[in-house]
Amino acid sequence: MYKVLIVDDEIFVRKGLITIMNESSLQFEICGEAENGEQALTLIEQLTPELVIVDIRMPVLDGLELIRKVKTEHEHQPLFIILSGYPDFSYAQQALSYNVSEYILKPVDEQELAAALKKIAHTLNQKQLLSITRExxxxxxxxxxxxxxxxxxxxxxxxxxxxxxxxxxxxxxxxxxxxxxxxxxxxxxxxxxxxxxxxxxxxxxxxxxxxxxxxxxxxxxxxxxxxxxxxxxxxxxxxxxxxxxxxxxxxxxxxxxxxxxxxxxxxxxxxxxxxxxxxxxxxxxxxxxxxxxxxLGLPLYYFDIDEGLHSKLIYEVEANNQQGYSSVVDAMFTMFQERHFAPGAVTNTMRRSMIAIINIIRQLEGDENNLHWMAELLNWQLKYRNLNQLKQVFQHFIGEAAEYISKKRGGKSEGNIEKIKKYIDGHYRENLYLKGIAADFDMNPVYLGQLFRKTYGAYFNEYLLTLRIEEAKRLLRQTKKRMYEIAELVGFQNADYFATQFEKLENMTPTDYRNMMIDNK
CATH class of the missing domain: 3.30.70 (Alpha-Beta Plaits)
Incomplete structure (x- = not known):
């Protein structure tokens, strides 16, 4: 915006000009008003306006004398528009000798002033570009x-x-x-x-x-x-x-x-x-x-890392296995480079990992804000601008989070898995779910599932099914209970589902198994 100073001894003329200029939608803003030329000289020096609109006749110091003083004595050289109620050629001739941009007669015509302002805006734009200094x-x-x-x-x-x-x-x-x-x-x-x-x-x-x-x-x-x-x-x-x-x-x-x-x-x-x-x-x-x-001919990758890699990272963090999670971080960052991950995809990956870890901490009634590297990773784009820097911050966060989770859990993850297996062995007849057991033992269900498989070579659901079917086989051999009774006793809510799972594991129906046992006798 270009600054404009209005100079006129009539207040209503000044306010009228201000209204016209505010409605003109051009590149001008009123920076001040003066009621005579002497006031204007001071304001020109203080405000450095690009344009001065001045009445030609004023007390103390008239418009022409004001322009002469500015042209000859001042370093700052604004453009001038002269307003005059006197269509006298001698005034116009003198104004032109001072290189005044426009000479407009009163009463001011809005369209004429708008046209003059548009012309001056163009002049100022060109002046700004064409008067380049080394500043x-x-x-x-x-x-x-x-x-x-x-x-x-x-x-x-x-x-x-x-x-x-x-x-x-x-x-x-x-x-x-x-x-x-x-x-x-x-x-x-x-x-x-x-x-x-x-x-x-x-x-x-x-x-x-x-x-x-x-x-x-x-x-x-x-x-x-x-x-x-x-x-x-x-x-x-x-x-x-x-x-x-x-x-x-x-x-x-x-x-x-x-x-x-x-x-x-x-x-x-x-x-x-x-x-x-x-x-x-x-x-x-x-x-x-x-x-x-x-x-620019190389395709960018805009998606997330593989689900398996993400799950493995969370598992290793919960296990507080430094070698394990460091290896996963290395693999993630290698993937970023080789697949040309876009910055947004990297951000999403960081955010996904953080959310998963925050959820684990909250399940343990911890506070993620206790992690020093949490805030650093949240705002990593503001400070860490290459992959090596981001990797260092991410590694610090992962290591700190793993230690924090281990302390909140009391460092008993490996010991707890044995307790969990004993609990399953003693309660398999009940309605058991991995999420419920994980909550009882203050563990993340994904981590518990992976830890259970790593320790015992079978997924939780596979192990639970094996226990139930083995007990069902005992009941089929040793009792005359009906199928729906056996299903209920070993933890199945539905007899048909029990039969389906039994056949899936033993390659025969429960009835065929019972008959085979009777025949063998």
């Missing part, structure tokens, strides 16, 4: 404008001339990401980054096209003519640049390199391709250099 804010504004649209050739010529960069060169947009494991903005790398790049390119006095992005990233527009011709490949060039930057800035850095753009005004396409490279940050084998020409 940081304006250079960054220009870069961000170039990344959003393609300016016309005249504007591009002025930009190239002002910044002393070759217009004919090809350009590449590069995102330099500081992977320092610190929150955004903790360290301002801009001065050191700029100095290092100027030395690297041998352009110490050259203004760089560099701007600050989010997530500890800096965007750089690199002229092809500046690159080292001794490197035979694009990757070789950027490896040299990365080595220099990491050595001089003393931190880990990744470079995401867009497609080459020619001419400069098409840098928006290079910027878009560099952005897409960020999605490949977890792919294998790129060692801090991510080049659009190499990556």
């Amino acid at each position: 940081k804010p304006l250079v960054e504004t220009v870069i961000e404008s170039l990344l959003q649209t393609e300016p016309d050739d005249q504007v591009m010529e002025r930009i190239a001339y002002a910044l002393e960069i070759p217009l004919s060169s090809s350009y590449t947009y590069v995102i330099a990401e500081m992977q320092d494991m610190l929150p955004q903005g903790e360290i301002d790398y801009m001065p050191a980054l700029k100095a290092s790049l100027q030395r690297y390119f041998h352009h110490e006095l050259q203004t760089l096209l560099i701007h600050v992005r989010t997530n500890n990233q800096y965007g750089i527009i690199v002229p092809e003519l500046w690159m080292d011709e001794r490197s035979r490949t694009v990757r070789g060039n950027y490896i040299n640049m990365l080595d220099t930057l990491e050595r001089e800035l003393e931190t880990t850095i990744a470079l995401f390199i867009g497609h080459k753009a020619s001419p400069l005004k098409q840098i928006v396409l290079s910027g878009a391709s560099a952005e897409k490279c960020l999605n490949y940050r977890f792919a294998a084998g790129f060692k801090g250099i991510y080049i659009a020409d190499e990556l």
